[in-house]
Amino acid sequence: MTETVLDRFLRYVVIDTQSDPSSSAQPSTEKQKDLGRLLEKELRALGLEDAHLDEHGNVYATIPATVDKPVPVICFCAHVDTAPDFTGTNVRPQIVRNYQGGDIRLAGDPSRVIRVSEHPDLADQIGHDIVTSDGTTLLGADDKAGIAEIMTAAATLIADPSIPHGPVKILFTTDEEIGRGADKVDLAKLGAAFGYTMDGGKIGEIENETFSADLVEIDITGLAMHPGFAKGRMENAIKIAGDIVSRLPRDIAPETTEDREGFIHPIDISGAMESAKLTFIIRDFTEEGLKDKEALLKGIADAVMRDYPRSTLAFTVREQYRNMKVVLDRHPEVTDNLTEAVRRVGLTPETRSIRGGTDGSRLSFMGLPCPNIYTGGHAYHSPLEWISVQDMEISVRTIVELSKVWEERTAG
Secondary structure, three states: OOOOHHHHHHHHHOOOOEOOOOOOOOOOOOOHHHHHHHHHHHHHHOOOOOOEEOOOOOEEEEEOOOOOOOOOOEEEEEEOOEOOOOOOOOOOOEEEOOOOOOOEEOOOOOOOEEOOOOOHHHHHOOOOOEEEOOOOOOOOHHHHHHHHHHHHHHHHHHHOOOOOOOOEEEEEEOOHHHOOOOOOOOHHHHOOOEEEEEOOOOOOEEEEEEOEEEEEEEEEEOEOOOHHHOOOOOEOHHHHHHHHHHOOOOOOOHHHOOOOOOEEEEEEEEEOOOEEEEEEEEEEOOHHHHHHHHHHHHHHHHHHHOOOOOOEEEEEEEEEEOOOHHHHOOOHHHHHHHHHHHHHOOOOOEEEEEOOOOHHHHHHHHOOOOOEEOOOEEOOOOOOOEEEHHHHHHHHHHHHHHHHHHHHOOOO
16 A cells, blocks of 8 residues: 555556557457556455456456445546557666756667657656656556556555545556557446546646547559560559559648648558558548548549559558547536546646547447546657656546545535
């Protein structure tokens, strides 16, 4: 019970839990269960006898209510996996104690520097203890900070039964970073009415809206033959793929859009002369915008194919997740109670949209309305990732206060 959020965070980040988008298994990497097994053990040590790890790597547990009146069951959720964008093997966390300003050079790779000019939120961290990686790996604050905060809040609630709250469920998922975090979650077993993902960034920020997201795969079949006899006959699938990518509008790309602007983003290309494959992610805050961008991409592909009459193309759209605000607007109390909890820990709530997704997107449409709460992390998916210990402590307090708000605002 005396362990701090920092103690837990440092223990979790050194466990390699990277997910793998090329794997069709769930979880996509068995090593994610290494952290899951540890969390199951720690939850049981806290006295949560129903804590268990399922075959898909999800961890479930229940903190019993401390009041007799019926209170809606709420859930706090975080994901164990780290992003495939940069290695998460052999993480060596570093702590800058009592940060006094200035750039932070990372010891494992001195060429990597967390610069104040590029990370202006550092200006708010004077006197804080800043945790970074050594620059050779991800830190893993996304989302092991959320896990550490939930575990620490759970220990707080269990240690003090005088804190009034209803039943609180804990859920740790796998494969969130590759868009599959909610695929194998059993909501009936979880038994919660409303949820909160601990997967946000700057303290005070409440995220109640995400992109809607689809994945598009374009499979190209060209006409391959010996290049010495190819004139007027060969149709090279690699060149077809290149023509499609070259015609993408430059102003509808991640690197040229911001705020509520969506994009078309090629994420993978592979192939040979006879066949090639392009993979895109399409993002927009509205369903209409999503479909417009898919139609634009299909039009580009069809136009290119007119120059290759003996080749064929298959265009496949796969739904990934949808904007959770559609669901959350039907349950305003979920965000209202969170806003009150944020005020109680001394912060000014700021509601914002995520230019991305979270488990909350899928969970909301599965029947668990689920906005996103800050963890204090910054520069996710990068070796320059950093987090303040003091901000993590505020996130812990937010979970505790939110549990109390739900009890207070439920009529007896």
